[in-house]
Amino acid sequence: MRYFEDMHVGERTELGSHTFTADEIKAFARRYDPQLFHLDEDAAAHSHFGRLCASGWHTTAVYMRHFVDSELREAEAMRARGETPANDGPSPGIRELRWAKPVYAGDTITFAREVIELREMTMRPGWGLTVARNTAVNQHGELVMSFVGAKFAQRRSKS
Amino acid sequence: MPQETHRIGQGIGAAVPKLYWEDFTPGQVCEYGAYEVTADEIKAFAAEFDPQPMHLDEEAARASMIGGLCASGWHSCAIMMRIIADGFVLDTASMGATGCGEVKWLAPVRPGDRLRVRMHVLDRRRSKSRPEMGFVNVRLDMLNAADARVMTVTPHFMIECRPASSGGAEARP
Numbered sequence: 001m002r003y004f005e006d007m008h009v010g011e012r013t014e015l016g017s018h019t020f021t022a023d024e025i026k027a028f029a030r031r032y033d034p035q036l037f038h039l040d041e042d043a044a045a046h047s048h049f050g051r052l053c054a055s056g057w058h059t060t061a062v063y064m065r066h067f068v069d070s071e072l073r074e075a076e077a078m079r080a081r082g083e084t085p086a087n088d089g090p091s092p093g094i095r096e097l098r099w100a101k102p103v104y105a106g107d108t109i110t111f112a113r114e115v116i117e118l119r120e121m122t123m124r125p126g127w128g129l130t131v132a133r134n135t136a137v138n139q140h141g142e143l144v145m146s147f148v149g150a151k152f153a154q155r156r157s158k159s
Numbered sequence: 160m161p162q163e164t165h166r167i168g169q170g171i172g173a174a175v176p177k178l179y180w181e182d183f184t185p186g187q188v189c190e191y192g193a194y195e196v197t198a199d200e201i202k203a204f205a206a207e208f209d210p211q212p213m214h215l216d217e218e219a220a221r222a223s224m225i226g227g228l229c230a231s232g233w234h235s236c237a238i239m240m241r242i243i244a245d246g247f248v249l250d251t252a253s254m255g256a257t258g259c260g261e262v263k264w265l266a267p268v269r270p271g272d273r274l275r276v277r278m279h280v281l282d283r284r285r286s287k288s289r290p291e292m293g294f295v296n297v298r299l300d301m302l303n304a305a306d307a308r309v310m311t312v313t314p315h316f317m318i319e320c321r322p323a324s325s326g327g328a329e330a331r332p
Contacts, residue, residue, distance in 0.1 A: 032237035034244055035253060048254050056256060057240050061208040061233045068210055088211040090225050091232055093263035099256065127224070147258075152224060 001071050001086040002078075004128035004153040007115055015066035015111040020054050022105035028058040041105075053102035059109070059145050060097070063136055066111045089127060089152030097147040101138070108139045116148070127152045176252035177330045179321035180293035183280050189332050191246025192275035193304075194238055196230060196268055204234040229267035235310050236262060239301050242276045247332040252319035254292060260313040266303075273304045278332070281313075285320065292319050 022041070029038035033055035036043035044052040075085035103109060117131035130153045136145040198217075205214030209231035212219030220228040230238075268274070277300045285293040295318055301310040 028237075031241070032244075033240045035248065035255075037255070055240065056258075057233065057237045061204075061237065064209045064231070064233050065207070072210070087223055088213055090213070090223075090229075090267075091264060093232075093261060095261040096258070097260075097262060098258040100258075 001088050002074050002153065003086045004118065004130070004155045007118060007130055007153065009115055009118055012112060012114040013070055015063070015070050015113060017108050017110040018062050018066065019108045020058075020062070020103055020105060022052055025052060025054045025058065025105055028061070029055055033057060049102050049104075051102075052105045054105075056099040056145070059099070059103050059136060060147070062109070063111050063134060063145070067113060067134070070113075086154035089154060091149060091151045092129075094147045094149040097145075099145055101142055101144045103136075103138070103144050107144075109136050109144060110138075111136050121152075124152070126155055128155055129153070176250060176319070178247060178251040178318075178332055180252075180283065180285070180295065180318040181321050182330050183283055183295040183297075183316075183318065183332060185280050185282050187280040187332065188277065189247070190275055190277045192242045193273045194242050194275075196238065196270060196272045196274060198228060198270035201228060201230045201234065201268075201270060204237070205231050209233055225267050227267070227269065229269055232262070232264040232310070235264065235268050235301065236312065238268075238274060239276055239299060239310065239312060242274065242301075243278070243299065246276065246278075251332070254317035254319060257294075257315045257317060259315065260296075261311070263311045264309075265311065266307055266309045268303070268309050272309070274309070275302050276300070277302060280332075290320070292317055294318075 026039055037047040037049045037053060038055050041052045078085045113132045113134050115130060115132050119129040121127050121129055129150055131148060131150050133148050134146060135143060138144050202215055213223040213225050213229060214231045217228050279298045281296045281298055283293055283295045295316045297314060297316065299312045300308050303309050
């Protein structure tokens, strides 16, 4: 993970793309969100969605995988330069989560993250808070999901 | 993907929904669950979706700000979804959700936690452009066995209105 001091407001990171297959949409749905429009093509065809689509929580989980992979790549690059990466910090929460359009089976979704605020933490001197706007866009360029997320980031030691 | 278990039902959805938009009344409070979280499930979800050391490895988690192995916040959301799916969503003429005003991760979800969800129905409105459906805003508090709130989520549900042909019988979520 990167340190709080290494981030700046306005920085935008392309996190990569993922194609949602029908099989993985159904596997996630069977486990966590077994509504018929996430489980069964025929039922989905008769629903207002019109086609099999992913649980919104599946979309956010796949976003997270891309974000964490991006941070782990940064950590690897830091180690290669002889630096020690920051520890991972938890998130107190997110706001304005929007599932703007369905993610259909076969859709290729591209994720991005833009830092919009960096907050000093007086109560937690070793940490800062990073606030970022996160987006997911489909292969037609349409926004399918967005949210504003906060995450603690470790500060560089002053010693 | 975590192993499928049979703790809380198979959930294939209701052929005939029992609950419609009209059945969700501001002020209603309902509780659903429980769901037991295991270390294996926490690590399996993390390995697939959130491979940060605090969700994957006990020792690394002890050294982290969170002080011990805990579930990914997105895993908590998925568990909450499963609890409400089995609790009422699969019996509801659900059309999904447009989003959530906020998701707050208030306390870590640990291995062995037994989670419940308490739903407060906040407000509702019928769609102007699509009178066959309406919106219902709720607050979902996820509680552990000690009754501590571990997460709060405020989703905006879309639900079909009761068709005249259904006979008009009222039900409660």
